[in-house]
Amino acid sequence: MSNKARREDTLIRVFRITGLAILILAGVAGAAPFAYVTNLGNNYNDTNYNGSVAPVVPTPNVAVIDTATNNVTARVPLGGGWPVGVAVNPAGTKVYVVDSPMDVSTVYVIDTATNMVSAKVNIGSSYPSGITFNPAGTRVYVTKQRDNTDISVINTATNTLMAPIIVEPSTHDVAFTPDGKKIYITNFRGNITSIIDAATNKVTANISVGDSPCGIAVTQDGKKIYVLNYDSNTVSVINTATDNVIATVPVGNSPNLVAVTSDGNKVYVANNNTVSVIDTATNNVIATVPVGTSSREIVVSPDGNKVYLGNFYNKSVTVINTETNTVIATVPVGEWPMGIAITPDGKKVYVANAESDNVSVIDTATDTVTATVNAGVYPTNVVIVPLKDSNMTAKSTGATSNVTEDIGVEETNLSSEEINAAELNNSKKNNSESDNGSSSGGNESSKNNSTPGFGLLGSLTCLYSGWKLRKK
Secondary structure, three states, X not given: OOHHHXXXXXXXXXXXXXXXXXXXXXXXXXXOOEEEEEEOOOOOOOEOOOOOEOOOOOOOEEEEEEOOOOEEEEEEEOOOOEEEEEEEOOOOOEEEEEEEOOOOEEEEEEEOOOOEXXXXXXXXXXXXXXXXXXXXXXXXXXXXXXXOXXXXXXXXXXXXXXXXXXXXXXXXXXXXXXXXXXEEEEEOOOOEEEEEEOOOOEEEEEEEOOOOEEEEEEOOOOOEEEEXXXXXXXXXXXXXOOOEEEEEXXXXXXXXXXXXXXXXXXXXXXXXXXXXXXXXXXXXXXXXXXXXXXXXXXXXXXXXXXXXXXXXOOOEEEEEEOOOOEEEEEEEOOOOEXXXXXXXXXXXXXXXXXXXXXXXXXXXXXXXXXXXXXXXXXXXXXXXXXXXXXXXXXXXXXXXXXXXXXXXXXXXXXXXXXXXXXXXXXXXOOHHHOOOOOOOOOXXXXXXXXXXXXXXXXXXXXHHHHHHHHHO
């Protein structure tokens, strides 16, 4: 073969290989994430938007929704207990679900590649209140209510129990410093926040706060912890360098949910029918926003421009502009909106409507519901699992080390033990009475305005065309 023929053959091969690689990258980058929704099961055939029939699982399960099509693509069966908490690891490869049966609680480990339970961890007889990953994704912490004096710790490499953390009875929420070295846990009955050394899982201090502390959040720089005191109507601000309370901020009635903006400048506290906005520089309330009654979840959009808040008794989601701290939309959804999650690109919000047995999909560009998905009986929790590739960086896939604020914990934040017990004892209507239909205000697929690598592909095309012309 002549040198000229060899060069021609080599260039053609390079062009083909490069083009194939770009097509693969485009497919990976353009793939939509999935929403994982806990529910009590379904005894009916869910009809998807494309006419296919979703799987029937009559026991508690996790419905997997493709956010590109808003179709239920899988159901992951669990045990017989009530799924009360769900968390996804930072890599997006595992989803952990904890249930609350009458006897023994179990943590189910779901492999997101196969959508099958790959492990089960028995955490004993308990009333779990939440489940959380540490920033590194190497440990899972399960907090417990009532008379339980321990926090279960799971090693995610082996999915086995480690030594428990011994605390005061009834723990609720967890926050980690960004470096993962310290853990702050609210103790509802003891009126304290416990500080735990993450290396030893030992309590190093107990800080007195207000009455019935529940929700907790850490600023992005890790310098401050905000603890909501449900029965004191206050927020305790803890300096993480000294572990002292440096401010006590009066807010509205019964604060129980909290979210911090991505820049760390504002803290949004959901009260019974208002949202208090705290300036983290001064620790003063700079705005009070009227909302619906009894919120169950509050989240901040990835760009920090909006806050989405579910109004439990008003069948709506309130949208707050973080620049003006005013309500810019009230979106009608189903009954009893509980879990709320936003896709990593910030384009869609998924709302689990417990009493309506469905999930509302909100388009954040218009703040209107564009789809309603049959998720099963009494859906309560939802997390978004983005597609992950082992060679992608955290930046390219939208991963973050602050698990509690972005992708780690999307759980049902209950305002008090009494509310939790009342709702758990309020039996859901029989599964067989559930609606068979599925409606949509416009079935839309995720679309990319640009294809990754298109510039390179175009350059190669021009190069190849030029070579062919020169050859002629």
